[in-house]
Amino acid sequence: MQHRAFPMMALLAAAALVTIAQQPAHAGGYPERPVTIVVPFPPGGGTDTGARLLAQRLTEMWGKAVVIENKPGAAGQIGSDYVARAKPDGYTLLMGNIGTHSINPSLYKSQPYDAVKSFAPVSLVAELPQIMVTAPGNPAATVPQAIAAGKREPGKVTYSSSGSGSSMHLAGAMFARQAGIDMLHVSYKGGGPAVADVMAGHVNYTFATLYETMGMIKGGKLKAVAVTGDKRAAAMPNVPTVAETGLTGYEAVSWIGLLAPAGTPPALVGKISQDVRAALADPKVKQMLLDQGAVPSGSTSEAFAALIARDTARYAKLIRELGIKLE
Numbered sequence: 539m540q541h542r543a544f545p546m547m548a549l550l551a552a553a554a555l556v557t558i559a560q561q562p563a564h565a566g567g568y569p570e571r572p573v574t575i576v577v578p579f580p581p582g583g584g585t586d587t588g589a590r591l592l593a594q595r596l597t598e599m600w601g602k603a604v605v606i607e608n609k610p611g612a613a614g615q616i617g618s619d620y621v622a623r624a625k626p627d628g629y630t631l632l633m634g635n636i637g638t639h640s641i642n643p644s645l646y647k648s649q650p651y652d653a654v655k656s657f658a659p660v661s662l663v664a665e666l667p668q669i670m671v672t673a674p675g676n677p678a679a680t681v682p683q684a685i686a687a688g689k690r691e692p693g694k695v696t697y698s699s700s701g702s703g704s705s706m707h708l709a710g711a712m713f714a715r716q717a718g719i720d721m722l723h724v725s726y727k728g729g730g731p732a733v734a735d736v737m738a739g740h741v742n743y744t745f746a747t748l749y750e751t752m753g754m755i756k757g758g759k760l761k762a763v764a765v766t767g768d769k770r771a772a773a774m775p776n777v778p779t780v781a782e783t784g785l786t787g788y789e790a791v792s793w794i795g796l797l798a799p800a801g802t803p804p805a806l807v808g809k810i811s812q813d814v815r816a817a818l819a820d821p822k823v824k825q826m827l828l829d830q831g832a833v834p835s836g837s838t839s840e841a842f843a844a845l846i847a848r849d850t851a852r853y854a855k856l857i858r859e860l861g862i863k864l865e
Contacts, residue, residue, distance in 0.1 A: 568628055568809060572603040575631045575796070578617025578638060580610045583729070584666050584749040584832065588794045589633040591826050592663055595817040613701070614638035615649060622651035626801035628810060631660065635794045636705055640849035644857045645703040645864055653850075657797040658807050659842040661814040664832040666747045666792040667767040668709050670780065671760045673739045679761050681783040684743065688719030696722045698732035698741040702864050706732060708853060709745035709766055709790035711860050716785050736760065747792060748773055748831025766790040773831045793835070795842050811839045 575593055577586045586608065593604040609617035618638050624630035632638075634657075643653045651657075672679055678687040678695075688695045697714075699706035702725050714721040724741050726732040729750055736744045737759050748771055754760040755774070764780040765771050768789045780788045796814055798807055815836035817823055827834045837845070856862075 568806060569600050569602045571629065572605055573600070573629050573631065574605050574607050575633050576617045576621050577606055577608050577633050578610060578614035578620075579608065581608050584747045584792070584830070585633055585635050585794045587749060587830055588664050588666075588827065588832060591823055591830075592633075592796075592814065592817055595820055595823045596813065599813060599817060613642055613645075613704075615642065615646075618653075619650045621797070621799055622656035624799050626658075626799040626803075628798060628802055628806045630799065631810070632657065632797045633663070633794055634797050635666075636792045636849055636853075639795075639797070639846050641703060641705065641708065641853050641857075643850060644854040645862070654846075656800050658800055658802045659839050659846060660796040660798055660807055661811045661839065662793060662795045662835045662837040662842045662845060663814065663818065664794055664827055665767070665835050666749065666794065666832050667765050667771045668705065668745045668790055668792060669748050669751055669755075669765045669771070669774070669777065670709075670713070670743055670745050670763040671733075671736060671751050671755065672743050672763055673736060674758060674761045675739060676742060676761065678742070679763060681764050681778075681780055681785065684763065685717045685719060685784060687742075688714070688717060688721055692720040693722055695719070695743075696724050696741045697743040697745065698724045698726055698735055699744065700729040700732050701725055701727065703857065703862055704729075705790070705792045706745050707862070708856060710743070711862065712790055712856065713745070713780065713785065713788065715860070716788055733760070745790065752831050771831060772828050772833070793845070794832075795837075795846075807839050811837075 575589050577589045579585050589606055593606055596604045609620055621632035639653050678684050697710040732744050733746050735741045751760055755762050762777045764778050764783050766780055818834040818836040824834045
């Protein structure tokens with residue numbers, strides 16, 4: 539019997555080792571090696587900047603490098619697809635935004651992944667209030683004046699965006715719709731050119747993020763009309779909201795948030811979410827985000843999932859009713 543017992547014990551031990559090796563990463567020792575946060579946009583934008591500030595603090599907290607990898611293209615779909623296909627072990631994460639997860643699903647007839655089923659929401663990271671801006675020489679530099687100009691010359695007042703279906707486009711479309719005016723949408727291949735042509739006076743308005751425009755506003759190259767959130771932005775407290783200057787109930791706020799591939803163990807998602815909230819509560823990180831025009835907004839994974847679902851339904855309705863299609 540002894541000559542059989544040893545092989546059996548060895549077999550059981552080997553099986554146990556295989557089982558342990560196959561178990562997903564758990565929260566206990568995480569992270570044991572560098573973590574990658576994929577930003578599905580080029581460097582320099584609001585999503586990228588927020589990701590880098592968070593990565594820096596998480597690196598300090600975890601004692602392991604948190605690396606940013608930019609994978610731009612197809613309105614964020616290339617980088618998002620890369621993360622959707624990654625191993626669900628917490629070492630490849632996505633810094634998504636309102637476009638990748640609440641707008642794109644209604645714009646694209648098909649995507650290489652399911653914006654809901656392919657990801658595990660981890661935490662909201664920051665809200666990115668948008669701001670309606672115009673050139674300093676535009677005499678219609680308030681919300682009531684812009685609405686009056688639109689009523690006076692239907693279809694001649696223009697606003698630019700980074701592309702059809704972008705958060706900039708939808709913010710402008712909501713403004714025109716709620717104001718009851720016909721504004722001409724001018725689409726560009728990015729937020730930079732969209733803002734530049736407003737600054738040059740070629741387009742009347744745009745609805746960009748504070749991050750993209752704050753420096754130009756402070757430098758006198760752009761005129762702030764109103765912020766699009768439900769309250770004034772801490773970075774520019776003297777600028778009123780659209781709602782308080784004429785369009786009650788108007789709100790258009792972009793956001794960025796961290797997601798993991800679907801199948802990531804819930805305990806691990808919870809651990810990362812908790813650490814992200816702790817990082818965002820750090821006074822230094824909070825102030826740096828506020829200085830960029832962002833609002834630090836850590837959340838539980840459940841609350842972030844609810845926000846994505848709410849905004850997806852909201853923008854699906856708007857896109858359908860306005861007949862917005864990709865150009």
